[in-house]
Amino acid sequence: MADDLAIRIRGLCTRFGSHSVHEGLDLDVRRGEILGVVGGSGTGKSVLLRTIVGLQRPAEGEISVLGTDVLRADDDARRTLERRWGVMFQDGALFSALTVRENVEVPLRDVAGLPDDIRRALADLKISMAGLKPVARGKYPSELSGGMRKRAGLARALALDPDLVFLDEPTAGLDPIGAAEFDRLIRRLSDSLGLTVFLVTHDLDTLHAVCDRVAVLAERRVLVTGSMQEMLSVDHPWVHEYFHGPRARAARTDAGDT
Numbered sequence: 001m002a003d004d005l006a007i008r009i010r011g012l013c014t015r016f017g018s019h020s021v022h023e024g025l026d027l028d029v030r031r032g033e034i035l036g037v038v039g040g041s042g043t044g045k046s047v048l049l050r051t052i053v054g055l056q057r058p059a060e061g062e063i064s065v066l067g068t069d070v071l072r073a074d075d076d077a078r079r080t081l082e083r084r085w086g087v088m089f090q091d092g093a094l095f096s097a098l099t100v101r102e103n104v105e106v107p108l109r110d111v112a113g114l115p116d117d118i119r120r121a122l123a124d125l126k127i128s129m130a131g132l133k134p135v136a137r138g139k140y141p142s143e144l145s146g147g148m149r150k151r152a153g154l155a156r157a158l159a160l161d162p163d164l165v166f167l168d169e170p171t172a173g174l175d176p177i178g179a180a181e182f183d184r185l186i187r188r189l190s191d192s193l194g195l196t197v198f199l200v201t202h203d204l205d206t207l208h209a210v211c212d213r214v215a216v217l218a219e220r221r222v223l224v225t226g227s228m229q230e231m232l233s234v235d236h237p238w239v240h241e242y243f244h245g246p247r248a249r250a251a252r253t254d255a256g257d258t
Helices: 045-052 075-082 100-108 116-129 134-138 146-157 176-193 204-210 237-244 246-255
Strands: 005-016 019-030 034-039 060-065 085-088 164-168 196-200 213-218 221-226
Touching: 005 045, 005 196, 019 045, 019 196, 019 221, 034 045, 034 176, 034 204, 045 060, 045 164, 045 196, 085 146, 100 116, 100 134, 100 146, 116 134, 116 146, 146 164, 146 176, 176 196, 176 204, 196 204, 213 237
Parallel strands: 034 196, 034 213, 085 164, 164 196
Antiparallel strands: 005 019, 005 060, 213 221
């Protein structure tokens, strides 16, 4: 049913000049699930995320997010919808001239009538929820490690208590221990807050650790969606290699699968 969907995409076509990235792409993201989006280089994973949140205008298609027609919504409906989602881009995409706390406060400044002390307290709460220590609040992005920048970006994405969070390669560039910690954080936040998570990744460990379902981008569309177990039976060369290769077997072993 449509009411069970956080995101519904039909017939999406995304083009850059004569280059077509998506053609006739369909995708459903269920409310409350963590959906991992995977695909080979150049298949348009991040482009799909940017198109859903309105940073890239598609040539054709329909996109509904939390019951709102993204492509046809007026300005008021659009602003209301944007308060219901949060986005964490690669490496956090923080404002370099602002401290961590000030970065997290940015979305909160659009909330009318919110006193300064309450805004700061809310920012500090989100920073803590993202797993950062209080000392990080006053640091600038250049003073943070890669993992800390990602957590700060996640804190900003959570600032307005969203129903839906978009994560673009959240564990890219992290060491295995840091990546595993971030995976556990995503799973914990999703479970405790009831979040729907749209997660672009290439990390097989992340897929095993946190994702309820996986959507595979190939041939300019969503080729298949399903659980990690269902991916093992897909008869497509790229999908088979990705989910049966040495790294996939290692990830399954680490996750306790056989």
